[in-house]
Amino acid sequence: MLEVRNLVKRLPDGRVLLDGLNFRVERGEFVALIGASGAGKSLTMRAIVGLTSVSEGEVVFTGETGKVYRPTATSAKELRRARRNIGCIFQGCNLVRRLSVLDNVMIGRLGRIHPLRSWFYGFTDQEAREAMESLDRVGMADFAARVTGSLSGGEMQRVAIARAIYQHPLFYLADEPIAALDPKNTEITMRLLQPLACENPILGAFHQPDVVSRFCTRAIALRKGRIIYDGSPHLSSQQLAAIYGDGGAHPADMQPALVGS
């Protein structure tokens, strides 16, 4: 379904940030990308959605009807075709604070709307109705008219998820979606994401091993741009120590256990 083949990213000064990543994500999976800061999690996500260039290798994913998408291709048209099928949920949400919640969700449809139409005509009522459905799925329908900047972090994260859902993507990329959230909102968010993963796979970067263990179906660990682990999401402390390395404190030590786990 989603296939990352030999992904390499090299900087001009010779440093290698991603060193030959190879993995597949299939339907129904909720894959957690874990690793210390700087290991390359965000970079991998950005590479998959084409926000950063790739030195070698490619990313390919296929749709139900067998259509093939290559976000690492250089043609702008291909990139747009690929991107509109990837639902991105990035850390810090990156929504337009000045716009209403509904407007932010509707931005998700832009990949499928012709630019001239969206410039002069805007969106259709039907598109707005479908956006409301997505908002309803995350429980934020009542917030549709609110200014996005007035929402709390957890609420904004849900709006971001609604936007991703609204894209009707083939899979989701979530870059540390719960990093800035308190335990209650973490729980809400993960409970939203889990059923989504059953419909369309999710590749998410996480810092919290207990969250990974509870909600994800698989874990891929990165260290210095290489995959050092690919398997069960339940990791022992030795494995975690190896992943986060240097014997120093890692998030598992610092994170209080989730209430009621």
Place this chain on the structure above:
Amino acid sequence: MRSKEFSLARYRRHARPAIVLVALVIAAAWQCEVNFRDLLKGIAKGLSMLAFFFPPEWRAFPEMIHPALVTVIICVIATPIGAALSIFFGLAGARNLAPPWLRLLCRSLIAIERGLPEIVILLILVAAFGLGPFAGIMALAIGSIGMLGKLVSDAIEEIDGRVLDSAAAVGATRLQVIRHVVIPEVLPSLVSHSIFRFEVNVRASVLLGAVGAGGIGYELNAAINQLEYNRATAAALTTLALVFVSERASDFLRARILGGGTV
């Protein structure tokens, strides 16, 4: 004795720059043909002319309404046009949207425009289109681009890159990002600055009018040239009222925008 030395020493540091300053002032004064005798003569003449200037010709006030309207309308037309044009220049001059050559070109054009007082632009337009409000409108519109264009460019460059990336990641083209992310972000500040620019334009419009763009400036100049000093006073007072009202209106509107979101 001792305290005198003490205080002098304290000022020694200021001595050199002070001397330079005084020398410059004297040189400048000579250049500007500053002449205290003329000044005194002028004051005397001005005082004696006060009788000519006052009282203002009350009958002329109703005649000043149309010119005053013309002056304001010139600004009402020119400012939005200038604002609209500066959106284009602003977009093209933003580092995060435009290719470097385009950005350099636009920023340079804007900088060049900022170096031109509106009246100079008007003179050129008058040479092409003749006198009248049309040249005035165009001069003010072009003149506004300098200030507003830079503001828009700077505002766009300050948009968090992650928000732009996030919109691009859903597959939006650059045009769509501009329409749905960039413009909503910069529009409120553009509107606010345009209202301020309107106020600046009103003053400029008076000056341009005197050169021939019409309006109250023209009336004032004409009255003085025809030695109708009471009429000139009426025109001058109308000008003051006009500037005052436009300032109040501008402050009020801008406060409302800052307070309550977009108009």
Place this chain on the structure above:
Amino acid sequence: MSAPSFAVPHALLPSVRLRRRLVILAGSIAALAGLLVYLRVDPIAAVRDFHYVTDLIREMLPPNFRLLAVKPSIWNSLVQTVSMAFLGTLVGAGIALVLSVLAASNTSPNRWTRLAVRTLLATERCTPNIVVLLVLLIAVGIGPFAATLSLSIGSVGMFGKLFADAIEHVDPGPSEAIAAAGGGRLHAIRYAVLPQVLPSVVANCFYAFDVNLRAAVALGIFGGGGIGFELNVARSVLRYKDMFACLILIMVLINLMERVADFIRKRLFSMEGELR
């Protein structure tokens, strides 16, 4: 798609918003057209007569820089423009400083003085430079002197309120200390208020110099002398190549002065750092 369980709030419906936007757009265009009619301006004529612009451009190019050699008084006029702005700013700042002391609530002798001076300043601020210039031209005749005076008076208006507000925001501590030591009000102003206000005064002077430079060019066109005057002369005798050369000189001058002012300002502030 299945039936939506939540309806879109009416005000957010795209069709409603589109209709509202179109109404506003149509209304604005109608208003604009109405205003143009009132002004008796024919925008179509601009398109029709656009060849005048191209004709003019052709006549303006190439700019006649030989003017600088043939007519050395141009150099003089450049210096004159700068001098007008310089002097106007300084004199204006000086007078404004005195007036602002009278206009600030913490340094003014009484309420009436304060009110009178504030009103005077506000009135001046509402008076465009051109009005002052036209009157001065009658009083002291054509030339840079009238323009300089006009710029000075204009600067007083610009600075007056700014300085008065700055004085009112000054830390009262030092003035109280001086009063406690037995000093009079003038002492307090000289040693407590002015030093605190000085940095902002200097900063404003730089800004005002830039504004006054452009104004000096503008007023020059009116008979105030300087490069503005030369530009207008060239235009009125239809020597457009000369006019364009003057225009370029104006742009270069303003740009140059901006940098010079920047440089001096930076040096002043580093000097100030040493003085402290």
